[in-house]
Amino acid sequence: MQEAFTEGGWGMYPTTLAGFALILTCLQYARRPEARYVPLMLSLGLVTLMAGALGFASGIISVLRHYTGAGSDAPTSELYVGFYESLHNVRLALIMSTLGAIVASVGALRLARGAAVVSRAAVD
Template identity: 30%
Template sequence: MFIEGGWAMWPILVFGMVTIGASGRFAYRPALGQLRFIAAMAILELVTTVHATWLCIGSVMSYLGKLEGPEAEQSTRILFTGLMESTRPGGLGGMLLMVSGLLVAVGMLRLGAKKD
């Protein structure tokens, strides 16, 4: 899956791990000031994921536009395979954001318990 997504998977992974690390810290020792950094990193992760997906789709369309001869007959199969591979950045980015969101929810629960 990682290889199918291409080189753009690396920034998604790096930004996602930073976001998860910050969210884990918030879950362990919650402080409201940490949420700004987590929110900024989550937005960066989302933008990077969308950008990577569009890059992948653009690569597929560019390749399809150059097909000639016998390869052109396989264009439908190539299109669907390429679009399948283009969903890989969204899968990785979404999974990392989901884990981060879960950790933030735990931190918010713990923060509320401190105030009670």
């Protein structure tokens, strides 16, 4: 995992920060499902995905700049390695967003069960 983080470059840092903030917010929502957490979860999920995409795009731009430089005789395999390393940002963003969504689903389930109990009590 540390090797993947290093290979991903600087884009891994904002992706990690946004991802951890997302997961912490989702954990809070899972503990206490309140509507005030929903906009924050959505925006942090979007920021996490965007940070991963930005890291990927920056990596691809860097690879292409070095690959197509004047007099470059770099083999095509170096281009593939650059794409591989840049994709670590996207992978981290997807992992963090998926974990956040799973944790948030626990809160949504608790909210739905609580609403069902309240509605049954109102009927009785």
